[in-house]
Amino acid sequence: MFDAILQNVTRYVSLTEGEKEKFTSALQPKKLLKHQYLVQAGEACRYECYVNKGCLRQYYVDDGGHEHIIMFAIEDWWTSDMHSLVTGNKALTNIDALENSELLLIERTMFERLLSEIPKLERHFRMMLQRAFISHQRRLIENMSLPADQRYSRFLIQYPQLEPRIPQKLIASFLGITPESLSRIRRSSEVWGRPAAFLIIIDQFNFLS
Amino acid sequence: MFDAILQNVTRYVSLTEGEKEKFTSALQPKKLLKHQYLVQAGEACRYECYVNKGCLRQYYVDDGGHEHIIMFAIEDWWTSDMHSLVTGNKALTNIDALENSELLLIERTMFERLLSEIPKLERHFRMMLQRAFISHQRRLIENMSLPADQRYSRFLIQYPQLEPRIPQKLIASFLGITPESLSRIRRSSEVWGRPAAFLIIIDQFNFLS
DNA sequence: CGTCTATTTGAATGTACTCAAAAGCGGTGG
């Protein structure tokens, strides 16, 4: 149950058995069926969430009722409504399960206490946040500088593990385009093949992982 | 010289005089004239940078030669090419000065050493990164869900201190639109006034500050 | 004052969107 998450948090730092024990005892296992919510907009998000198995999405619903996917989270990724978690304010986003999922939750105050008591854990999460920050910057740059078809190509190369398990309409939402547009993009790329992958710089930063 | 940065890093944690001394002795003051570069795409970025005075911008130049502004950094904000800093790879972005500026730099390995030796500093930067992460998520959401004119309104409300000191074409670039489009947006909003500000949730997270 | 850059304005273009409808696909129950 805790093997994967322990490997995750010891990616950059090493923990003693005692520290591992302390850490895992703070974890709350939770199962989520497909379509169930982890966080709903309007309520506070009180947990950091590690995905042991399954797939979640975080999305924002705008005034026009349109959904915008902020991120996905599959095995070994973390997710939460960070804004709500940090401020205690009501969440602006929803997080729900795209598949039946198994999660490990850490309650907010417990998380802070753990990080205070185990500086190496604080270090791990600082480094993870750096990577998430980089990942978001890359996505921002791509959204601003690339047309929709190239954003899709980049997505396929950056997240090959996501494409087969996520419905197209959600990928479209993640890319910031309509399902109709993505369908048209896919049709034309069938004819022309994939854009030159070698031109593209792939980095190893997948949001919160 | 160090008052501001010490106040910055003790926003969430307290440091002893010895720790403050240790921290400030790692800082390298640097002045940058308007138009000078702190980082250029193609070279490695080796410093975390705190802005004591002045204004910088970080931007990406795409294959078509178009500039895309990723972030600004004014007094009390931090900047760097995080991707390059973390990986040691060549920077993909440029950072230059929009005004004559006074910076405090921390060399990369020194930064890591400081954070290891002073866990409270690590804590500070972890929390800062959380806020930057939140800020980037908000910007992503806005870029996806709002039309250009509303993104501009949001910018004015979110960063009132930036608008007067930054040329319009750079604000346009930050918003992901052309200078011509921003000009037209401003012309129509003169007639119609500002969109309803009370509908908008402002947060206190300004990238890296 | 003159030069350089920023901003504004106009006209034509294009990318992606909306709305609408058809086709495809998967699951359920008769």
Add this chain to the structure above:
DNA sequence: CCACCGCTTTTGAGTACATTCAAATAGACG
């Protein structure tokens, strides 16, 4: 097994927002 239902994906036609290109105006700075 097949018929039906709901949802996803595809396709089409018309539209809208923002872009490009070009040119004029305004501002900043030496």
